[in-house]
Amino acid sequence: MSYLFNTPDDQRAMLAAIGSGSLDELFAQLVPADSRLNRELNLPRALTEQELTEHMTSLAGANVAATQKPCFLGGGAYDHFIPAAVDALASRGEFFTSYTPYQPEVSQGNLAVTFEYQSFVTRLTGMDIANASLYDGGTACVEAVLMCMHATNRNGRVVIAASVHPEFRQVVETYLRDLECELVTVGTPDGIVTADDVAAACNDQTACVFVQQPNFFGCLEDVEAIGKAAHAAGAMFAVSVDPISLGLLKRPNEYGADIVTAEGQSLGNPLQYGGPYLGIIACREEFVRRMPGRICGETVDRRGKRCWVLTLQTREQHIRREKATSNICTNQLLFALRATIYLSLLGPQGLRETAELCARKAAYARGKLTSNTRFAQRFAAPTFKEFVVRDTSGEVEQLLADAERDGYFAGIALGRWYPELADSFLVAVTEKRTKAEIDGLAAALSSATASNKRTPAHA
Amino acid sequence: MRNTRAIQPIFELAKAGRRGVVPPPCDVPTTLDEAIPAAFRSDVPPSLPEVAEPDVVRHFTCLSQLNMSVDTHFYPLGSCTMKYNPKRNERLASLPGILDLHPYQSEESLQGMLELLYSLQQMLGEIAGLDAVSLQPAAGAHGEMTALKCAAAYFRDQGRPRRKVLAPDSAHGTNPASAAVAGFEAVTVKSGPDGFVDLDDLKAKLDDETAVFMITNPNTLGIFEKNIRTIADMVHNVGGLLYLDGANMNAILGIARPGDFGADMMHYNPHKTFSGPHGGGGPGAGPIAVRDILAPYLPAPIVAFDGRRYRLDYDLPKSIGRVRSFFGNTGVLVRAYCYIRTYGPKGLREVSENAVLNANYLLSRVKHILPVGQGDRCMHEFVATASKIKAEKGVSAMDLAKRLLDYGYHAPTVYFPITVKESMMFEPTETESKETLDAFAETLFRITEEPAELLHEAPHTTPISRPDEVRAARSPQTSFPE
Ligand SMILES: Cc1ncc(COP(=O)(O)O)c(C=O)c1O
Numbered sequence: 001m002s003y004l005f006n007t008p009d010d011q012r013a014m015l016a017a018i019g020s021g022s023l024d025e026l027f028a029q030l031v032p033a034d035s036r037l038n039r040e041l042n043l044p045r046a047l048t049e050q051e052l053t054e055h056m057t058s059l060a061g062a063n064v065a066a067t068q069k070p071c072f073l074g075g076g077a078y079d080h081f082i083p084a085a086v087d088a089l090a091s092r093g094e095f096f097t098s099y100t101p102y103q104p105e106v107s108q109g110n111l112a113v114t115f116e117y118q119s120f121v122t123r124l125t126g127m128d129i130a131n132a133s134l135y136d137g138g139t140a141c142v143e144a145v146l147m148c149m150h151a152t153n154r155n156g157r158v159v160i161a162a163s164v165h166p167e168f169r170q171v172v173e174t175y176l177r178d179l180e181c182e183l184v185t186v187g188t189p190d191g192i193v194t195a196d197d198v199a200a201a202c203n204d205q206t207a208c209v210f211v212q213q214p215n216f217f218g219c220l221e222d223v224e225a226i227g228k229a230a231h232a233a234g235a236m237f238a239v240s241v242d243p244i245s246l247g248l249l250k251r252p253n254e255y256g257a258d259i260v261t262a263e264g265q266s267l268g269n270p271l272q273y274g275g276p277y278l279g280i281i282a283c284r285e286e287f288v289r290r291m292p293g294r295i296c297g298e299t300v301d302r303r304g305k306r307c308w309v310l311t312l313q314t315r316e317q318h319i320r321r322e323k324a325t326s327n328i329c330t331n332q333l334l335f336a337l338r339a340t341i342y343l344s345l346l347g348p349q350g351l352r353e354t355a356e357l358c359a360r361k362a363a364y365a366r367g368k369l370t371s372n373t374r375f376a377q378r379f380a381a382p383t384f385k386e387f388v389v390r391d392t393s394g395e396v397e398q399l400l401a402d403a404e405r406d407g408y409f410a411g412i413a414l415g416r417w418y419p420e421l422a423d424s425f426l427v428a429v430t431e432k433r434t435k436a437e438i439d440g441l442a443a444a445l446s447s448a449t450a451s452n453k454r455t456p457a458h459a
Numbered sequence: 460m461r462n463t464r465a466i467q468p469i470f471e472l473a474k475a476g477r478r479g480v481v482p483p484p485c486d487v488p489t490t491l492d493e494a495i496p497a498a499f500r501s502d503v504p505p506s507l508p509e510v511a512e513p514d515v516v517r518h519f520t521c522l523s524q525l526n527m528s529v530d531t532h533f534y535p536l537g538s539c540t541m542k543y544n545p546k547r548n549e550r551l552a553s554l555p556g557i558l559d560l561h562p563y564q565s566e567e568s569l570q571g572m573l574e575l576l577y578s579l580q581q582m583l584g585e586i587a588g589l590d591a592v593s594l595q596p597a598a599g600a601h602g603e604m605t606a607l608k609c610a611a612a613y614f615r616d617q618g619r620p621r622r623k624v625l626a627p628d629s630a631h632g633t634n635p636a637s638a639a640v641a642g643f644e645a646v647t648v649k650s651g652p653d654g655f656v657d658l659d660d661l662k663a664k665l666d667d668e669t670a671v672f673m674i675t676n677p678n679t680l681g682i683f684e685k686n687i688r689t690i691a692d693m694v695h696n697v698g699g700l701l702y703l704d705g706a707n708m709n710a711i712l713g714i715a716r717p718g719d720f721g722a723d724m725m726h727y728n729p730h731k732t733f734s735g736p737h738g739g740g741g742p743g744a745g746p747i748a749v750r751d752i753l754a755p756y757l758p759a760p761i762v763a764f765d766g767r768r769y770r771l772d773y774d775l776p777k778s779i780g781r782v783r784s785f786f787g788n789t790g791v792l793v794r795a796y797c798y799i800r801t802y803g804p805k806g807l808r809e810v811s812e813n814a815v816l817n818a819n820y821l822l823s824r825v826k827h828i829l830p831v832g833q834g835d836r837c838m839h840e841f842v843a844t845a846s847k848i849k850a851e852k853g854v855s856a857m858d859l860a861k862r863l864l865d866y867g868y869h870a871p872t873v874y875f876p877i878t879v880k881e882s883m884m885f886e887p888t889e890t891e892s893k894e895t896l897d898a899f900a901e902t903l904f905r906i907t908e909e910p911a912e913l914l915h916e917a918p919h920t921t922p923i924s925r926p927d928e929v930r931a932a933r934s935p936q937t938s939f940p941e
Pocket residue numbers: 328329330538539598599600601631633634675679704706707728743744745
């Protein structure tokens with residue numbers, strides 16, 4: 001068997017050493033008969049490496065990779081360029097096959113990476129403290145909300161903009177349901193939330209106001225005004241950001257955020273059908289003891305040498321159990337590592353340029369796509385790397401399916417989350433999309449227009 | 460041999476003007492001002508270090524060499540199942556048709572992936588002996604919370620919500636923490652000196668407010684709960700549900716199924732049992748399997764198959780809702796799938812047989828050195844105690860653990876479970892040889908013969924030794940100063 005060591009001779013010797021006649025006898029001693037399975041598991045037979053490779057290759061072939069067609073899909077997961085060095089370094093077994101640095105003496109590599117990762121996150125966000133990672137952008141929102149509830153001692157209400165990623169909001173809703181905290185969603189008919197609506201939604205039991213910048217529609221919120229409204233109500237202000245955008249946009253500390261979360265997939269992490277990704281969270285200093293999960297800190301060893309350890313562990317489940325700030329244990333360090341390598345390679349200039357490329361190409365695409373009379377820009381607010389297009393003939397599903405047949409992952413239909421946007425779709429443009437691809441997409445969508453005109457659709 | 464320059468914080472390697480990867484020139488005419496109004500922009504980019512690509516490669520390569528890992532060392536970290544992570548799984552999970560899939564692609568373009576995930580749901584259901592599976596949770600703890608939420612919804616639906624979740628004192632910290640996050644009151648049940656759940660205490664604490672009893676089986680001492688069926692009956696008799704913490708599934712694959720011994724729901728840790736690489740602290744995944752009565756409450760979507768086409772089924776009106784964005788930790792699930800397909804039914808059983816044999820063999824060699832409270836037998840791991848040597852020589856479990864590092868072994872888990880004083884939890888896994896276990900036991904013995912002073916200051920050969928954790932916590936410095 002592939003990864004096992006014990007030969008029949010080894011097994012005999014080991015059984016003799018422990019004083020057992022056979023494996024069956026051993027298990028009979030260990031597991032009560034009434035709990036034992038008396039048949040073989042009903043699973044497909046074992047495959048050799050070669051057979052498994054053939055099988056997986058055939059499964060892979062039944063998919064269409066986002067790299068096979070120009071990918072304009074976003075919605076929280078993005079097709080950014082991943083430099084070769086990220087894969088080469090992160091796939092080193094010493095990173096890949098190690099675990100949580102319970103023994104700092106033999107984990108200084110992982111700890112140093114964590115420290116650098118936390119440093120990068122604080123520099124991107126302008127916050128004081130970052131943790132070592134959470135599961136993903138959605139659970140990061142929840143953890144931020146829970147932090148706010150504890151820090152403000154208000155458990156009554158959480159105010160969230162409808163322009164926050166709908167799946168992030170669903171995750172928050174799931175968590176809050178059994179905690180008797182009301183989740184108030186503020187509508188965004190113009191694609192962004194207004195400070196007045198936020199103020200109106202807050203009461204004296206509101207723990208936090210949560211928005212996303214750029215928001216799910218790609219639009220830029222008036223974060224400064226929203227933050228002021230939150231603070232005026234005595235609530236905390238939490239923001240979910242796109243880390244790539246921070247190469248260009250104002251940093252959350254500049255507009256008064258107390259807690260910042262992000263989906264870190266875009267920082268050098270592959271799409272891999274939704275995960276594993278990287279949950280980023282950072283906060284202002286005063287909330288550090290409410291922070292969930294692991295935190296790495298600097299110290300010195302017994303010889304006075306600078307080194308790194310997991311710190312402030314009395315917040316965590318293995319010590320505080322039911323009183324812990326979160327139940328998280330295993331996190332996403334491998335993807336924090338990838339983000340750290342990615343940001344090191346890009347540097348400040350590279351991140352700036354990447355963000356600018358996204359913004360300029362997206363703006364170009366927005367103009368190009370909506371120059372066709374069938375399509376209109378759905379919201380007037382400025383956007384970063386995504387934008388919502390309205391299909392005036394209301395045939396979004398068909399349009400996107402046609403475009404896919406023509407060779408483009410053109411966008412995401414919004415109707416499943418926003419019934420009022422059933423005629424609209426979300427288009428994302430990263431630095432990887434070329435002018436030729438954008439022009440090609442515009443042409444493909446126009447030809448769909450033509451064919452639809454031939455067979456008139458119900459309005 | 461250590462390159463001390465390369466392992467300085469990357470900020471200290473930086474020099475203004477250096478660049479690593481350079482993005483391509485812009486090929487569209489749109490200007491930045493046309494794209495984004497200046498009011499939204501920051502004047503300066505974030506102060507990341509400026510380094511060249513070779514700097515980055517040398518820095519992270521040298522950092523990696525400061526880690527112990529399964530690829531390089533024996534890593535008997537109890538409860539974590541640090542087994543070999545097959546290289547083939549890495550290659551297969553990186554096929555472009557597997558790796559480069561966007562979560563919002565059309566189902567048409569995902570038929571291969573959905574087939575894989577559908578099969579994995581089936582296989583995890585079969586291994587568990589339970590009816591329905593959700594692949595959405597992102598780690599074991601997340602699976603615990605998700606299943607507890609399903610239980611909460613189930614009781615709410617029955618018109619009689621229940622407040623309490625019970626777990627033994629030997630349970631992992633995530634159990635009570637997950638109970639709290641799911642909105643329950645966490646209640647601790649004692650375990651007896653033999654490591655089994657104290658049935659009297661359980662009985663006293665079970666009542667009609669008990670939603671769930673969470674049990675780890677084999678438990679965190681590496682013992683199969685001999686009374687598991689009785690326990691299940693006791694829980695069910697008060698109308699409660701039995702949760703199985705599946706962290707220790709590596710001991711019972713194809714040997715016993717949680718659903719058969721009375722569990723109503725469980726999570727898997729595929730990063731343990733099914734060899735997902737632990738990645739320095741993660742990723743994991745935490746798929747859950749549940750009995751049919753709980754299936755309506757699982758998070759959507761579930762992968763469905765109509766005999767022709769695979770699709771994502773969102774039609775679960777009673778679902779607790781999402782616990783994570785997108786599908787789940789698919790990359791880890793793909794590796795689990797490859798692992799299960801590699802072994803097949805006979806092979807999975809052999810995994811557990813050899814994991815248990817290795818642990819028993821190591822126990823037989825360690826018990827003369829450090830007492831093992833549970834006796835001569837264990838499942839896939841066992842807990843020894845250093846309290847005798849502590850009393851005699853002042854040498855603690857931590858001292859022994861640290862000294863093992865000098866000899867090129869990762870330490871066992873120490874000070875967990877909290878029910879055993881000076882505990883050392885050894886889990887060798889099936890992917891180690893008798894020779895390795897022999898050498899390890901001999902080293903452990905040699906260490907116990909060494910002078911106490913040497914051990915108090917161990918390790919001596921590692922890059923650093925005994926960091927000052929109190930200082931780290933007193934004035935936390937958690938990022939490089941700007
Ligand atoms: C017994 C036990 N339960 C639960 C967990 C939590 O699993 P995870 O770390 O995947 O969240 C662990 C692992 O650390 C464990 O050992």
